[in-house]
Amino acid sequence: MPLTPLFAAVDIGGTKIAGALVDGDGRLRHRLQLPTPATEPGAAVLAVVHKVLDQLAGTPDWSAVTAVGIGSAGPVDLADGTVSPVNIPGWRGFPLVAEVTAHPAVAARYLPVRLAGDGVAMAAAEHWQGAARGADNALCLVVSTGVGAGLVLDGAVRPGPSGNAGHLGHITVDLDGEPCPCGSRGCLEGLASGTAIARRALADGWRPPGEDRTARAVAVAAAGGDPVALASFDRAAQALAAGIAATAALVDLHRVVVGGGVAAAGEVLFAPLARHLDCYAALSYVRGLDVRRAELGTDAGLIGAAALCR
Template sequence: MSSEQALVAAVDIGGTKIAGALVGAEDGRLSRRTRRPTPAAEPGEAVFAAVAEVLAELAGAPEWARVERVGLGSAGPVDGLRGLVSPVNITGWRDFPLVARVRELVPGLPVVLTGDGVAMTAAEHWRGAARGHRNALCMVVSTGVGGGLVLDGALHPGPSGNAGHIGHISVDLDGAPCPCGGRGCLEGLASGTAIAARAAAAGWRPAGDDASATAVAAAAGQGDPIALAAFDRAAQALAAGIAATAALVELEVVVIGGGVAQSGEVLFGPLRRWLGSYATLSFVQGLEVRPALLGGEAGLVGAAAAAIRAAGR
């Protein structure tokens, strides 16, 4: 990282962890990383206290003098117009005034809020697998499912910052109720939580104490039929959601990141197969699906990228 370039203090807030880093405004490289577990089941002030700890650690670095703005990426939905967050998987935050509270901690610095799916999209379009593409959907498939859009070469967050929030479109008309208030949402079928729950309900049991989607993926990689079926169902739901989105906005590429995407061909193999059944119109048949490149850095790089774009740089 150049010793002279301006920096963005980026914070990535998810259902399991709150991460922070200083990000180069020119090259997007990360330094001074830190993280805290998200106390997602605790009151909202406890969650904000973890955010404050992350920012305090970053502010203690000598490089803080070169920080020009703060970028916040949060699980959604978010209200970018009012600076509020209501993450489905953080129950203590409902219309929580995150931007106003963070401004109190960093007086004089602009604070930009972005949904985590849009942040990941900004990152992958700036430095990752969507770079050079004018029309892309980028998705996070992890504890939850989020997404964002690049349309005609530009990040498209929408008026409130939630455009592309594919995790809460319905792909099962008679599906189970979702915590968001909907029914049959993609997140309820394709998230890591959903995959693990589906496998367990069908009788799968881990060899040890790990009953996560990562363990299900490992079992699927070894040919376990129940684990394979759980991933196949998730892939089918993803294919339905992706094909519907592509039909609406004519995508060139879909980039998928997050913990579930790290299962590799256990997910991408059936996903490409199911896309053959759902993406059948002539203008979506050539849709390319590829894994994200930035891994765990995407949320932080994307929060910074969105803040930089908001400044018109």
Template sequence: MHNDLVAALDIGGTKIAGALVDDSGKILVRAQRPTPAREDGETVMRAVASVLGELCGSPRWLDVTAVGIGSAGPVDASAGTVSPVNVPGWRGFPLVDRVRTVTGGLPVELVGDGVAMTAAEHWQGAARGYDNALCMVVSTGVGGGLVLGGRLHPGPTGNAGHIGHISVDLDGDLCPCGARGCVERIASGPNIARRALEDGWRPGEDGDSTAAAVAAAAAAGDPVAVASFERAAQALAAGIAATATLVEIRIAVIGGGVAGAGEVLFAPLRRALHDYARLSFVRDLAVAPALTGTDAGLLGAAAAVSPGPRGQAAATAAG
């Protein structure tokens, strides 16, 4: 029986998920709330506290030794603060201190959601066995993390690999981060749906206008839906190729809700990557869907503080 558990939080623009995770990576208890992303910072924090409160109500909480947080970014791991682009009420929000208070003083480690996903994928997912990899979360936003030389490379503040805010369209739309033409502004789920709607795509009778509905329409051959995903794939390919050219990654792993579109996304992505990754040392770059699924953020957050193989794999992310 595993005695020591880690409480993990996965905080994004859509949901706040929590879990109790053992050393083998098994999730024993779950809790989740919608993210009140357009509300003030204290309202968002109350949702976090509600998730933690549900976890605290489990009899297994007595075995929890630490809390790991994977949050939408930017984050500042050194200061323990978060400023998610998609949660405007949190700017320099002292999340680590607040979570420490809610949990009675437990040790808390913070990483960006892209780094968390990377920790999970490098430990037991599609990036396993690769010494140099880029792992991406393509969902409400677009985040990422790097493995270089066999180790996670989060950077001084925990944001290295944040590919979503590489500009791939110099005269493109203004991004909430303040720049123009960011990968996220083109390839995130809401922006895929926005572009499709602007270009004339219309939802079905159920009224679903999400990226998942656009993906279903694209799979059925709707040309506007197909074009929106092709544009997203082009933006992702440009960002991936730029990253590969800089640091010679050998694989790009893509997870998050948009990756659930399958070949609707991956087929045009591979074609576009062939066009952008032209230099000899990046031509053989592999692209693969993530394997850890919707639990990647939770597993990666736990990896930042957990002993054993996960903790060793994510030691740099926590540091």
């Protein structure tokens, strides 16, 4: 019996590097995840990517793999096959496609390698198998360690020539805001990412009951009514609403899908987001945006990386 074709998928973020083999229906096999050594030199980060590929290549299903898809924190450069993730300083213009292509298990079978930014990969996943199914025009956001996004326009994911279309995390929403590692200032990511939420809450006097100082802990406190934690999520939701409304006004979209670790906070994030969207999305053609929670959770990056290969 012939093997069912599979795609090898790698999802690279500032916190973790995940891998899996994915079938034609978006189902994952042999999923694994390793921490990203984000503060170490670029070679150390690549070594983790190679370790993920080594483990996937060691499975009995590797012989059915027809392509390798990579979703990476960005920005990316599709023309050169390079990545320069803001939250992985050791990778600047890093030749990720060439390095993965040269991996022994990939090179031995001449597997093609496809690259996209993590937001584009998430959009591809949600449009294929998740909350953006059936939407001709949608914005799909990942709100996690950073903020990424991808656009679905006229029924297809549109990464743009460089692969960074919809890179919402680095649009300016605060004209006099803090400098951003990307080189700009007042970026959405600096206000709405999980890192920013925790940082703002701590700066305003919130203290966790234990040692957990993450956005997850802030969300728990906010759900319990802590006013400082609630204010931190409200500020993040306001920034997100401004960015979403601006994007909707620019490209005339109707559906918004929000995923990532911060979205797991539920109504702590989505209730103020809806309230602020009522303010910012005021034009008739963007009023009443259809905002949905992502359906694919932490697997969206992997499913999206596989979708790149379809």
